[in-house]
Amino acid sequence: MSNKRRRIGVVAPASRMSAEVAQRVPTLAGSLYPERTPEIVFHPQCFASHGHFAGDDEMRARAFLDIANDESFDAVWLARGGYGSCRVAQAVMCSLTEPSRRKAYVGYSDGGALLAALYRAGFEAVAHGPMAQDILRDDGEAAVARALAWMVERSPEALEPTVTRVNKTAAFNITVLSQILGTPLQPDLDGHVLMLEEVGEAMYRIDRSLFHITSNAGIRRVSGVMLGRCSTITPNDPDFGMNEEEIARYWCRRSDIAWLGRADIGHDANNKIVPFGASGTIQVTPR
């Protein structure tokens, strides 16, 4: 990689980012990279508010494009999840320009709707990984450090361990993937190891979403499914009778999709980087 200082732009296509994040993340970046501290630019839109969202649809799409289409940025980093990316994906995809192809995109959860659209459009450095707001989690600095390590230097240590051993990978929140199936955002995951994680859903909903995902003809062409962590599972009345791994194995078996075990991803500080596609081809763009 070059010695140039990296520039990372943060945007919030879904929910509003906490102001504290904009203080803590640059401080952490300074301590991790004292010599070539990456410049982390928080788009003002991150702090905007419009009902559920960090600004209205137009403002969120425009902010994403401000960073994505600006040649001076090396990465578009999603501020946080929540909900709202699917509302802006179409407007974003219609207005991306050439510089947008020469940078990385990192996020997860709700942001999966945008990552899917970018990957589908042939973007080469799209990755599931921690977001800026993850610094507020317990041990959240480790999560943010991992995202920075990938954005700044494509550090192999930041990767989910399976990634380097298989041909192609992709990672999604279960509900978010379910909600883009059959839409223009659904990516071609033929031959990919598909890693799935969930947070804050009841077991019957996880089961229903996995019915939906594994019943999709496109998804059935994945090379296999791995299950990340399913955290903060809400009560199921009566007890569902299966845990999340039993559910995932059940639907893999029914759909003739290979069950490949557990993945080291989830809504937590240990959430690892999973590039979309063949990770061996993803390099830092020389500057």
Next chain:
Amino acid sequence: MSNKRRRIGVVAPASRMSAEVAQRVPTLAGSLYPERTPEIVFHPQCFASHGHFAGDDEMRARAFLDIANDESFDAVWLARGGYGSCRVAQAVMCSLTEPSRRKAYVGYSDGGALLAALYRAGFEAVAHGPMAQDILRDDGEAAVARALAWMVERSPEALEPTVTRVNKTAAFNITVLSQILGTPLQPDLDGHVLMLEEVGEAMYRIDRSLFHITSNAGIRRVSGVMLGRCSTITPNDPDFGMNEEEIARYWCRRSDIAWLGRADIGHDANNKIVPFGASGTIQVTPR
């Protein structure tokens, strides 16, 4: 219609039915139809229990087939919703025999997965409508009376008022329809007025599901969308900023689907019958 006594078989492809229902519904049927009281047969499977479900997948599928493939029954009536129909739909559809085509199927909510599959397979008397367990609601007898009126004599008074004025109709719970999109259960709704209702979801989830539904190429061929009642909406933090009708109008506008106003359906005692397809063609099979 003939003077023969109608026979209605109740099965529970999802969650377990309350025992009280099997007492109250036949009593109501006797008071409504003192001369030719329909015989309501509760399959023993309705009372079975297996984790979340009214018996395991095999038992639930078998029970559905017991009634559907039995020439002596005029209707298969779903006991209740909950969750589980998507798990048995494939096994059911693979084993239906000729007598199954000569009867009515009534249910809603989770049962939409089975109704969709039946309608897709060309079954002619499939309807969204109240289920046996609805008798436990406030004013629930009115709901059950309505379902009986349609199953026994195809009473026009039981229908959602729009039904007789348009060419073809279909009705679904929003989440349930979302979860069958892109699967082999998704029906062809080309030219249908699509009525949608919801219960127990946060506003951002309703928005996300309507993104999903209205972004689907097949759904975009409906003649329009009507919104039923969205009840017991769970809290949205922060306030979403739009109500359910504003959300439905928003997604109709974005997807170029005609917004046709409100539908008289929902998870309540006023839930009306919406036949799948052209209701004018649905007659009681002479016996």
